[in-house]
């Protein structure tokens with residue numbers, strides 16, 4: 563049976579899709595069978611982030627309407643054959659998809675995958691409800707900014723009325739230089755505010771945009787090391803921390819901080 567994890571946030575643009583894609587790639591690189599479901603119906607972009615856009619022929623609605631078999635709608639990754647995407651591309655928002663229809667698709671996937679990751683839309687309306695109703699675990703993504711934290715806090719409260727057995731927070735776009743100088747909330751502040759388990763920290767890094775399935779395991783890049791730790795935390799339940807302040811310590815660190823802020 564698969565672990566079904568929804569990646570949610572409340573606030574838009576904080577990195578749900580980025581984290582869903584990278585976590586999926588890292589899990590598949592460790593030989594887990596992973597299915598990513600884009601539930602951001604209408605504003606889907608998981609296919610774009612995964613570079614699978616051209617390969618999507620059928621989507622979840624086609625499966626629900628029996629236009630194709632579920633197997634035909636699953637797009638396989640070129641580098642990690644254990645990674646699949648079920649897109650929601652091209653769905654007409656006016657069409658009403660019932661929760662039970664989506665749940666029956668997920669039930670069919672349950673036995674063929676180890677992990678099903680659901681990319682949730684922003685907000686707390688119908689799309690959010692649909693996505694979280696299908697999951698048993700939640701990753702709540704937040705950036706270390708007050709507006710994002712407030713929305714994450716609200717979402718965590720709302721999640722208590724769903725059947726979610728495990729909730730972890732992930733801090734995205736953490737800036738080690740600012741955290742080091744106490745100009746940005748750190749993991750302990752955020753943990754105390756949100757009051758749920760720690761999942762991981764992902765640094766602010768443009769590499770995340772250009773990363774491909776061929777390069778995700780390159781440990782030279784801090785963002786890849788951070789996703790590696792996050793992935794292991796999800797698999798094992800550990801709470802290891804990626805320390806994004808390490809390169810800003812000491813004399814050399816001060817120079818790096820100065821250079822980072824003067825660009």
Ligand SMILES: Nc1ncnc2c1ncn2[C@@H]1O[C@H](COP(=O)(O)OP(=O)(O)OP(=O)(O)O)[C@@H](O)[C@H]1O
Nearest residue numbers: 574575576577578579580684735765766767770771
């Ligand atoms: N750690 C990071 N470092 C730098 N850029 C990032 C990072 N994480 C995400 N981004 C960028 O931030 C933007 C928003 O990310 P993403 O689409 O994953 O957010 P989202 O929460 O899924 O948004 P939405 O609510 O619209 O679905 C993208 O351009 C992405 O490349």
Ligand SMILES: [Mg+2]
Nearest residue numbers: 578579602681
């Ligand atoms: Mg998204």
